[in-house]
Amino acid sequence: MRLQKIFWGVIVILAISIGLYPYSYLIFDMSRGLLGSKSEELLSSPYWNFAFYTHIYLGGLVLLIGWTQFVKRLREKKIWLHRTLGKIYILLVLLSGVAGLYISFYATGGVVTKIGFGTLALSWLITTITAYSFIRIKDIEKHQNWMIRSYALTFAAVTLRLWMPILPIAFQLEFIESYRIISWLCWVPNLVFAELLIQRNFFKY
Numbered sequence: 662m663r664l665q666k667i668f669w670g671v672i673v674i675l676a677i678s679i680g681l682y683p684y685s686y687l688i689f690d691m692s693r694g695l696l697g698s699k700s701e702e703l704l705s706s707p708y709w710n711f712a713f714y715t716h717i718y719l720g721g722l723v724l725l726i727g728w729t730q731f732v733k734r735l736r737e738k739k740i741w742l743h744r745t746l747g748k749i750y751i752l753l754v755l756l757s758g759v760a761g762l763y764i765s766f767y768a769t770g771g772v773v774t775k776i777g778f779g780t781l782a783l784s785w786l787i788t789t790i791t792a793y794s795f796i797r798i799k800d801i802e803k804h805q806n807w808m809i810r811s812y813a814l815t816f817a818a819v820t821l822r823l824w825m826p827i828l829p830i831a832f833q834l835e836f837i838e839s840y841r842i843i844s845w846l847c848w849v850p851n852l853v854f855a856e857l858l859i860q861r862n863f864f865k866y
């Protein structure tokens with residue numbers, strides 16, 4: 662029980678801090694970060710810009726609201742709120758996910774990162790749509806299991822930013838080498854972890 666509370670505390674703190682991170686693009690000059698690795702041509706593309714900012718701002722909201730859906734007390738006391746936030750979560754994943762899929766074709770690091778982020782985007786869309794289709798037929802257990810998978814993938818945004826400083830230091834890798842590995846490492850272990858949570862009935866519905 663104590664361990665469960667600590668685990669939740671960590672999840673919530675990470676979800677809120679990384680969920681707010683995209684909005685730093687509204688406040689600070691971010692041209693030295695990821696944008697610094699992009700060509701002038703891409704940076705002036707209205708399609709890429711539209712997809713990039715749609716992806717990051719809506720993705721931030723997905724992280725911010727997603728964890729609240731697992732709070733049992735909220736579901737029991739205010740089911741209407743769970744339903745409303747759930748619909749918003751799904752809509753935001755669809756928009757941020759399709760935009761994420763589009764920008765993955767232009768990801769820094771070449772074919773490995775393009776396929777890594779592209780597969781993540783497709784898995785994010787599929788798990789979320791599957792979770793929704795199970796609640797439409799009132800299968801609560803399967804709905805919850807697929808939402809655990811969906812949010813584990815949403816958490817790729819968090820784990821990516823945790824791996825980013827660790828991997829190059831731990832294995833003496835160049836940025837681009839570690840970025841290629843992280844485009845997979847940020848989400849495949851999350852899915853394995855989600856399966857463990859599901860098997861152990863971590864969130865008893």
Ligand code: HEM
Binds near residue numbers: 679769
């Ligand atoms: C789970 C599915 C997701 C996919 C497939 C995905 C994909 C991508 C891709 C392809 C990029 C551009 C990478 C590049 O050009 O090298 C990117 C950047 C970014 N994504 Fe996502 N992403 C996902 C989830 C999220 C979420 C939930 C957030 C919310 C915080 C988020 C926030 C960002 C931000 C802020 C950037 C800009 C890079 C930075 O400043 O660190 N992403 N994402």
